[in-house]
Amino acid sequence: MKKLLYLPSLFLALAAWSCGGQATDITTSTAESAPGPGQSAVVDDVSxxxxxxxxxxxxxxxxxxxxxxxxxxxxxxxxxxxxxxxxxxxxxxxxxxxxxxxxxxxxxxxxxxxxxxxxxxxxxxxxxxxxxxxxxxxxxxxxxxxxxxxxxxxxxxxxxxxxxxxxxxxxxxxxxxxxxxxx
Known part of the structure; x- marks a missing residue:
């Protein structure tokens, strides 16, 4: 099942169109997923x-x-x-x-x-x-x-x-x- 994102996505699409780009289908999946790995899986070589x-x-x-x-x-x-x-x-x-x-x-x-x-x-x-x-x-x-x-x-x-x-x-x-x- 897909749903359209609200105003922030609309503004991004308009910004892309006004800069000569093409607006694309901005949708997101609402499918549930299993929880990912814990905090130890975060890769951060800067902090x-x-x-x-x-x-x-x-x-x-x-x-x-x-x-x-x-x-x-x-x-x-x-x-x-x-x-x-x-x-x-x-x-x-x-x-x-x-x-x-x-x-x-x-x-x-x-x-x-x-x-x-x-x-x-x-x-x-x-x-x-x-x-x-x-x-x-x-x-x-x-x-x-x-x-x-x-x-x-x-x-x-x-x-x-x-x-x-x-x-x-x-x-x-x-x-x-x-x-x-x-x-």
Whole structure:
């Protein structure tokens, strides 16, 4: 079924005709279509990258990216946010007990993997200066992590040391040296 577009289309047709062009049949389809892919399918090489795009561009976070994909959590973290993400390095994932990661990425363990990944996400942006010693911060999975600030200024989250910080268009990423596991 087709219907004619209203005034904006009429003005476009008149503008094309007045400039020596030919007006064409300006119609649109009202056929329903299935929803397209999520936010992660948007290609944008101009804007600042979001937290997932930053992780994808980091050779030290390929395991994290694979886990995000296995947990079907990519679209959630490409949305507006703002998010604070504690991003374990590949080395941090390598330190998990043998077989742990292989088990977590199985389809039947997707929910468990997603819970672990959500334990690495805070809603809101927490910059390095925002961390206060002994403060508990609520995670996206409804639990909390504890901040420790040493006298030398080193910040740890549940014992995982923040070794770097990167800003993104939808939040901030703190690179950590351990995988955070909920109790």
């Amino acid at each position: 600042n990258p979001n937290v997932v795009q930053v992780a994808i561009s980091s050779a030290d976070h390929s395991t994290l990216v694979a886990a995000l994909k296995a947990a079907d959590y990519v679209d959630a973290l490409t949305n507006v946010g703002p998010f604070t993400v504690f991003a374990p390095t590949n080395t941090a994932f390598d330190e998990l007990p043998a077989g742990t990661l292989d088990d977590l990425v199985k389809p039947e363990n997707q929910r468990k993997l997603r819970d672990i990944l959500e334990y690495h996400v805070l809603l809101g942006v927490y910059k390095p200066g925002d961390f206060v010693n002994a403060r508990n911060l609520g995670t996206a999975d409804g639990r909390s992590v504890t901040v420790t600030v040493a006298e030398d200024g080193t910040v740890t989250i549940n014992g995982a040391k923040i070794i770097g910080t990167v800003t993104a268009s939808n939040g901030i990423i703190h690179v950590i040296d351990q995988v955070l596991l909920p109790k």
